[in-house]
Amino acid sequence: MYDLLIKNGQVVTPDLVQDANIAVKDGKIAAILAKGDEPEAAKVIDAAGKQVFPGAIDTHAHLNDPGYEWREDYEHGTAAAVVGGYTTIIDMPLQNEPALTTPEIFDAKLAKVQPNAYSDFAFWGGLVPGNLDQLKGLDERGVIAFKSFLGPVSPDYSPLTYGQAYQAMKIIKEFGGMAGFHCEDFAMIKEGEKAQKEAGNLTWRGFLDSRTPASEIVATETVVEIAKELECRAHICHVSHPAAAEKVYEAQCEGYQVSAETCGHYLSFTEDDVLENGPLFKCAPPLRTKADVEGMWMCVEAGVFAGLASDHSPCTYDEKFNEILGQKIENVFDVWGGISGIQSCVQAIYSEGVFKRGVDPRVLANSWAKLPAEAFHIYGKKGDIKVGFDADIVIIDPEREWEITADSLYYVNKISAFVGMKGKGLPVATFVRGELMAEDGKLVGQKGTGELVKRLF
Numbered sequence: 033m034y035d036l037l038i039k040n041g042q043v044v045t046p047d048l049v050q051d052a053n054i055a056v057k058d059g060k061i062a063a064i065l066a067k068g069d070e071p072e073a074a075k076v077i078d079a080a081g082k083q084v085f086p087g088a089i090d091t092h093a094h095l096n097d098p099g100y101e102w103r104e105d106y107e108h109g110t111a112a113a114v115v116g117g118y119t120t121i122i123d124m125p126l127q128n129e130p131a132l133t134t135p136e137i138f139d140a141k142l143a144k145v146q147p148n149a150y151s152d153f154a155f156w157g158g159l160v161p162g163n164l165d166q167l168k169g170l171d172e173r174g175v176i177a178f179k180s181f182l183g184p185v186s187p188d189y190s191p192l193t194y195g196q197a198y199q200a201m202k203i204i205k206e207f208g209g210m211a212g213f214h215c216e217d218f219a220m221i222k223e224g225e226k227a228q229k230e231a232g233n234l235t236w237r238g239f240l241d242s243r244t245p246a247s248e249i250v251a252t253e254t255v256v257e258i259a260k261e262l263e264c265r266a267h268i269c270h271v272s273h274p275a276a277a278e279k280v281y282e283a284q285c286e287g288y289q290v291s292a293e294t295c296g297h298y299l300s301f302t303e304d305d306v307l308e309n310g311p312l313f314k315c316a317p318p319l320r321t322k323a324d325v326e327g328m329w330m331c332v333e334a335g336v337f338a339g340l341a342s343d344h345s346p347c348t349y350d351e352k353f354n355e356i357l358g359q360k361i362e363n364v365f366d367v368w369g370g371i372s373g374i375q376s377c378v379q380a381i382y383s384e385g386v387f388k389r390g391v392d393p394r395v396l397a398n399s400w401a402k403l404p405a406e407a408f409h410i411y412g413k414k415g416d417i418k419v420g421f422d423a424d425i426v427i428i429d430p431e432r433e434w435e436i437t438a439d440s441l442y443y444v445n446k447i448s449a450f451v452g453m454k455g456k457g458l459p460v461a462t463f464v465r466g467e468l469m470a471e472d473g474k475l476v477g478q479k480g481t482g483e484l485v486k487r488l489f
């Protein structure tokens with residue numbers, strides 16, 4: 033007897049849309065059966081009229097645990113993830129106290145967060161100027177990739193110069209790891225901000241003009257060139273502009289192992305949202321023009337992105353509107369940069385893509401499950417609906433209309449740019465390794481179900 037049978041649904045995988053039943057045993061997909069073939073199972077879910085997708089992988093989330101649990105923690109962040117349709121999240125090493133830069137810190141973080149996890153999770157390892165001798169040890173512990181910045185980000189985390197990035201990637205290449213980067217050229221955004229401030233443009237227009245697409249494209253191209261020369265795997269985080277995506281695509285066409293993700297907000301919002309609504313829509317790189325968003329969707333459809341991430345960057349209300357760690361917010365440049373979206377991205381992406389733009393749902397299965405699983409070397413366990421894979425599944429009701437409310441969010445701080453957004457097509461059930469974790473927008477699974485995911489090779 034099977035543990036679970038999901039029947040009558042339309043199963044959407046990267047290659048195929050088919051009416052099929054899915055049988056699950058011991059957390060794995062055990063059989064994919066013709067519709068009507070209904071073997072005995074302990075639990076049966078009728079997915080008639082719904083689409084059954086591989087669970088989405090959030091390649092980029094900041095859960096801030098340990099250290100800043102008043103912004104977010106594993107309990108709330110992974111609850112929000114499963115309610116929203118992400119079954120695995122890859123958590124960032126910074127905005128942690130301490131930042132995840134040594135094997136000992138890895139052990140302490142894992143021990144603290146695993147008992148509170150609802151989704152499966154992997155760790156990005158820290159890559160900062162002082163820890164190049166720790167990278168191999170971190171890789172052996174199980175970090176899935178290494179994250180670094182090219183400009184200042186937070187007090188707990190120092191950026192790399194391009195020269196340091198080169199040296200680090202030389203080391204990472206040796207053990208087959210992957211380096212991920214926040215790509216905005218620091219020299220350009222520093223001068224951009226200075227110029228806007230000197231001109232007295234302390235406005236949202238001034239903020240947008242301080243971080244133009246060129247700074248993102250230049251940094252992306254530089255990282256891609258380093259990765260190509262060293263033949264090191266590289267991942268470009270949160271691409272916001274199609275011209276940056278093109279740099280990645282070109283390298284992929286040349287056969288290099290360079291991947292990139294984009295985020296729900298870059299596929300849903302434009303710079304007009306920043307200009308009209310301000311703080312909640314501030315992120316870096318910033319939101320782009322309407323035409324850029326359409327260009328980003330073309331890149332999604334072309335299969336450029338390995339990950340439709342949240343870049344969930346939680347903060348308190350005060351950090352958006354009043355003060356950050358005792359520092360009063362004087363102008364737009366001081367406002368916390370980051371959007372909370374781990375619960376909302378999957379439905380926003382589905383609605384913006386499939387419902388509004390007629391995107392083939394297989395494109396989403398490919399971009400939010402298979403391609404990220406391949407890029408992070410977890411395909412085979414995660415990333416598809418195939419026999420032997422973990423039964424990580426999200427069921428979407430394509431007809432369900434929704435409006436996101438603050439009350440519905442599982443975050444520690446129930447503030448988000450996505451509040452008030454309306455759309456169609458909603459995750460109505462999420463399974464992690466065959467366990468029903470969320471149903472109809474409510475958390476139903478057990479805390480501690482989530483497990484650490486390491487790369488397979």
Ligand SMILES: [Zn+2]
Pocket residue numbers: 092094124343345
């Ligand atoms: Zn981030």
